[in-house]
Amino acid sequence: MADRDDLRAFIDRVVRESRIAKPREREALRRELESHFADVGDTPEALRDAMTRFGSPVEVAGALERAHRGSGFVRQLLRITLVLAASGAVALLLQLATNLRRNVHSDGIALGPGFARSIAFSSLLVVLLVVAWELDLEPLCARLERRPLRLIATVAALALIMLLFHAATNSLLSARLAVAASAVDVAIWTCTVAILARTDRAFARVFGKPSA
Amino acid sequence: MNGGRCTVHRSPFTDSLLALLGKVSYLGRQGIPTRRSVNYDREFLTGTVGVLILSLLSERAMYGYEILQEAERRSAQQFRMKEGTIYPALHQMERAGLLKAAWRDSDNGRARKYYSLTAKGRRQADSKRKQWESISAAMRAILGEAHG
Numbered sequence: 140m141a142d143r144d145d146l147r148a149f150i151d152r153v154v155r156e157s158r159i160a161k162p163r164e165r166e167a168l169r170r171e172l173e174s175h176f177a178d179v180g181d182t183p184e185a186l187r188d189a190m191t192r193f194g195s196p197v198e199v200a201g202a203l204e205r206a207h208r209g210s211g212f213v214r215q216l217l218r219i220t221l222v223l224a225a226s227g228a229v230a231l232l233l234q235l236a237t238n239l240r241r242n243v244h245s246d247g248i249a250l251g252p253g254f255a256r257s258i259a260f261s262s263l264l265v266v267l268l269v270v271a272w273e274l275d276l277e278p279l280c281a282r283l284e285r286r287p288l289r290l291i292a293t294v295a296a297l298a299l300i301m302l303l304f305h306a307a308t309n310s311l312l313s314a315r316l317a318v319a320a321s322a323v324d325v326a327i328w329t330c331t332v333a334i335l336a337r338t339d340r341a342f343a344r345v346f347g348k349p350s351a
Numbered sequence: 352m353n354g355g356r357c358t359v360h361r362s363p364f365t366d367s368l369l370a371l372l373g374k375v376s377y378l379g380r381q382g383i384p385t386r387r388s389v390n391y392d393r394e395f396l397t398g399t400v401g402v403l404i405l406s407l408l409s410e411r412a413m414y415g416y417e418i419l420q421e422a423e424r425r426s427a428q429q430f431r432m433k434e435g436t437i438y439p440a441l442h443q444m445e446r447a448g449l450l451k452a453a454w455r456d457s458d459n460g461r462a463r464k465y466y467s468l469t470a471k472g473r474r475q476a477d478s479k480r481k482q483w484e485s486i487s488a489a490m491r492a493i494l495g496e497a498h499g
Contacts, residue, residue, distance in 0.1 A: 153435070170454075171438065171464045175416050178461075194433030202439030206446065275448065277470040343447065 146176055146186050149196055156200035159207045168203070214346055222269055222338050226331040230261040233330075237323050257320065261327050268331045282336075284329045293328070297321030400432065400440050402483065405468065405476035408450065412467035414457065415441055441466055449475050 150172045159165045179189040193199070234257050235250075242249040271279035283290040298314070298321040305312040407418055415437045423431060444450045449472035457463045468476060 167464075168438075168442075170462075171415065174414070174461060174463055175434070175438075178416070178459075189434075192434045194435040196435070199433075199435035199439065202436065203442060206439045206443040275470045277473075280470060280474075 142183055142186065143181070146190065149190050149193075150176070152196045153200045153203070156197060157203035157207065158200075159203065164207065214342065218338055218342050219269060219273070222331075222335055223265065225334050225338075226265045226269070226327075227262065229330045229334070230265055230327045231258065233323055233327055234258050234261055237319070253320075257323075261324060264324060264327060265331050268328060269335065272332070272335045280332060280335075282329070282332055283325060284333075290325060290329075294318065294321050294325050297324055400436065401444065402479045404437075404440060404444065404466075405449070405472060405479055408466055408468050409473065409476045412465040414463035414465050417463075418466075444472070448472075 150169060153172060154165055154169045157165070157168065159168060175193075176186070176189055179185045234254065238251040238254040238257060239248050240251050241247075268279060281289060283293060295318075298317040301317040301320060302312060302314065305317075403422055404418060407413060407421055413421065416434070418441075419432070419434050419437055441450065441452075445452055445466070448469055450466045451469050452464050452466050454462050454464055
């Protein structure tokens with residue numbers, strides 16, 4: 140037989156042995172467990188059955204401890220740094236590949252005149268996408284390569300923005316170049332989101348995964 | 352719906368998942384459901400609790416006990432797991448950014464911690480659903496051929 144005191148001791152044990160560091164999180168866990176048992180009734184049999192169905196407090200506390208282990212701050216910082224480095228490198232390579240020109244004066248190769256502006260925009264795009272991913276802003280996190288219509292619309296929208304920007308600054312840009320440049324930016328976009336998704340999965344595998 | 356209080360759309364994915372997990376009871380330490388009549392390797396069904404949570408929460412926000420009851424009800428009381436194991440799974444998924452939680456009053460006036468999917472969780476649920484359907488179709492084909 141069990142009474143409310145036994146249940147309180149049971150919940151105390153789960154909370155205590157979960158070794159959750161933050162008092163606020165411990166109290167939230169206690170409140171959640173109390174709400175779990177709130178509906179089972181007050182009879183000793185009902186309380187005993189509920190505790191039996193719940194499982195071993197030691198095992199549940201151990202699983203909770205693993206779920207809450209570490210703040211993960213350093214890990215998250217490492218993950219974001221890796222994503223920024225990898226995505227930045229991809230952006231740089233793509234912009235280099237599309238901005239290299241044959242230099243007619245020295246018979247060598249040189250970067251196109253818009254390279255600095257392109258790389259600045261690409262860097263901004265990468266940072267924006269990483270922030271959107273972390274803040275879970277859905278429209279920016281979509282895998283564009285899997286949604287052809289949205290991909291085409293994004294290329295068109297970026298091309299339009301470029302044309303308007305150049306028109307506002309009185310610099311020349313043909314529509315063909317605008318589309319080509321925005322296609323490169325969308326390629327960087329898709330690569331960055333793919334890198335974010337793969338890095339998330341890799342970190343989940345290495346450092347402890349979500350149950351799914 | 353089969354007479355229960357839930358009136359929301361029930362996805363075929365959830366149904367097929369629960370069908371596979373039919374006649375299961377909890378065994379072991381990590382929330383791995385397993386059939387009573389068959390001795391599975393523990394690895395066989397590892398991760399199904401997470402998939403089940405994602406699947407049920409893709410329909411509506413629920414609190415921990417409600418998730419357990421919903422899984423049990425839909426599987427005609429066959430899906431049973433140690434109830435305490437749902438919380439580590441929920442907390443882990445919340446910390447992984449797949450779920451978000453908020454306290455609010457339930458229908459009976461009691462405050463409950465409701466979990467719902469984040470955008471990341473929805474993507475994960477979608478991905479898991481596709482994986483599940485692919486594996487399920489492949490297994491049906493293989494088992495069908497083997498028994499045909």
